[in-house]
Amino acid sequence: IDKFTVQTIVTGNATIVPADSAVVAYGDSLVITVNPAPGHHVDSIVVGGVQNVGPVVSYTLHNVTGPQSVHAFISADQFSIVATAHNGSIIPPGTTIALYGDTVRYQYLPVTAGWHFDSLVIDGVVNTDSTASYAFVGVDSAHSIDAYFSIDKHSVTASAVNGTITPSGVTLVDHNGMQSYSFAPQPGYHFDSLIVDGVPVPDSASSYTFTAVSAPHTITAYFGQNALHHFIVESSVGGPIPNQSVGTSFLIRTRAVDSMGTVLPWFTGTVWFSSSDTTMNVTGGLHSIAFTAGEHGPQNVTLFRNGSHTITVIDSVSGKQGTSAPFTVNAGPLNHFSLTNLSDAPIDTQRQNVPFDVKVTAYDTFNNIKDDYVGTMLFTVPGSSFSVGGGHVPSVPGGVLAPYSLAIADSGDYVISVVDSATLIGVNSNTFVVLPDRFNVIASAVNGTVLPSDTTVVMLGSSFTLNYLPDAGHHFDSVVVDGVTILDSTSSYTFTNVASAHSIEVYYSPDQYTLTVNGVNASTVPNGIVPVTFGTSIRVTYAPVAGHHMDSVVVDGVANVDSLT
Incomplete structure (x- = not known):
């Protein structure tokens, strides 16, 4: 009995049984089952390339009389997400249709300045962690998002x-x-x-x-009634406050004077201390410092920020004030470093062998930039070789090294280590990812040849073309690229702008031929038109009818007298 091949094809995230193809005897039936992955459904089943039997998961092919194909198309489930902003805006607004497994991100902000984020309600539940953005990750159901804003x-x-x-x-x-x-x-x-x-x-x-x-x-x-004009803020022995060091206390004197600069011995009020260094510490507190006979001091003061600073005194009653002459506060000894990108943020993801810039900053104990630091540093990247633009041991003038360019030779997770060559004080950067700059393309062929074959290393962003041809007696069937069947690339395929590893498998099927067998005053087995696959053998037997004898055998138009049985 004749047998025919039924091809089974699935496009999308599902399996089909039987997979690829099945052989069915003439007149028999074949049950085909489609099993969509979670979050997916059968969109349609196309039989013979033209007949759409609808979104069913099982289909029976009845009375098979020739080769046939069944193609199942799979689609992802869809869900709606409704977004609303109250006294603000949300992007995207309204209803968004998301596919199963999608990630949908929202950003929201007040409608005008002077309003602030109040609350975010996700599916009816208040979310307290997301003040400016929110993402639905791995969507598998309908959602709602409401952003509320209140006036400041x-x-x-x-x-x-x-x-x-x-x-x-x-x-x-x-x-x-x-x-x-x-x-x-x-x-x-x-x-x-x-x-x-x-x-x-x-x-x-x-x-x-x-x-x-x-x-x-x-x-x-x-x-009030007083003639206080201003205050004089000076060193404890008079005159300008000399240069100081951060974290080291020093003494000052404050005097209340009239418009002529004469001390007012009757003044016994209290004053407020402040400084351009907002971290200033005043023994006894910044406020309510009492005067005696128009003078206060010596007062113990400590500043914690380097640079040029002043100290101001304000009378708590009249608001009269006085400010010292500027004086310099020098940074303290080297205490630690920071290692960041040029924006003082953690180093983000980089690319293998691609230079990027970092910034190293020296600090004292009080987290001041140590602008008088002029040491040298040793850079290392544990686990990988690397190249640098300024040498592995650069100098750091003024306490800041930026930009400092380097490139890491291997992909993976890395940290950059920096150590001061004199004090051995060091710092490690955050752990960051270095992405690869080359990828493997694996190629193979069944009943044919693909060139180049096996594994080829391709650089990031390049294009890569493979050519393929069938073995003798075979013809193109399909090419599978990264697990997806492609039918319209019969002799070559090009990967463009390569950014990940790929695989390609080329499939060729044997050619089919017909054998026509006839007997004149004779019987033959088989008889008529017989399909034959390339490379296979078939035996034909024949015998004369009664009263006749074998005369000749004609094969492809040529008489053969040696094979009379």
Whole structure:
């Protein structure tokens, strides 16, 4: 009985049974089952290249009378994600259709300045971890995302000395709103000054209004009777404060003077200390430092930031102030380094053999950049060789080495180590990934030849062409690239812009021929038209009918008298 090949093909994420092909006897039936992967479904089944039998997972091919093909097409499930922003915007907005397993990312921000993120509700549940973006990873169901924003409120702190201010204390004001204050002296005092956000406001003697509020504010109204003009801030023995070192305490003296610079011995008020170094420490506290006979000191002071600084004293009653002459605070001894990218952030993913820049910064104990550091460093990358643009032991003038270029020769996870050659103080960078710059392309052929064959190493971003041809008596069947069947590349295939490893398998099928067998006054076995596969053998037997004898055998038009049976 005749037998025919039924090809079974699946396109998409599924398996098909039987796989690839099955041989079916003439007139028989064949049950074909499709098993989609999770999150996928059968889109359609096409029989014979034209007949679409719909999205079924099982199909029976009845009464097979010739070669046939069954092609199942698989699609991923789809889910909707509905995104809404309240008093803000969200991207993408509205309804997004996601395929099974997709990652869908959202970003959201207030509609205008002066609003802030309030909360994020995912599928009806408040999410407290994501203030600007959120990602649905591995989507396998419908979702909703709602981003809520609220208007900013800014605190205005109001106070008065020897008088009243209305309203007093802390008032919360909506962003871009306004808040008015009125203030008046206690009996026996007069208005002296108004300090708004640390700055005197000279033309507001009884009221003040904050307009278009966009940040916290402070307002203090001072009332009193005194002739204090300013303060002199100097060294404990008089004169400018000399240069100092970070973390080392020193002594200063502060004197209250009138407009002529004469010390006011009657002044017994208190003052506030501040500095351009906001980390300054004053023994006894920064505020409420009491004066005696117009003078305070010696006062023990410590600064922790290097550079040029000043120290300011403000009278807590009148707001009068004085600022020292600038003096230099030098960095302390070398304590540690940082090793980052040029933006002071962790080193991110790099590419094998591709140069990238890093930054090394020297610090003292108080995390100041040690701008007087001029040492040398030893760079190493444990586990890999590397090349550098400035030598493995560069000098570091001014405490910062940047940019410093290097390239790592191998792919993998790495850290960069730096050690000061004198003190052996060192630092390791964060662990970062170095991606490969070359990939393997593996090629093979069945019943044919592919060139080049086996494994070829291809550089990142290049193109790579393979040519293939069948063995004698065979013809092109299919080519499978990275596990996906491609039918329209019958003699060559090119990988372009290579960025990962690839595989390619080329398949050729044997040619098919027909054998026509006839007998004249004779019977033959087999008889008629018989299919024959390239390279196989077939035996034909024949016998004369009664009253006849064998005369000749004609093979492909040529008489053969040697094979009469």
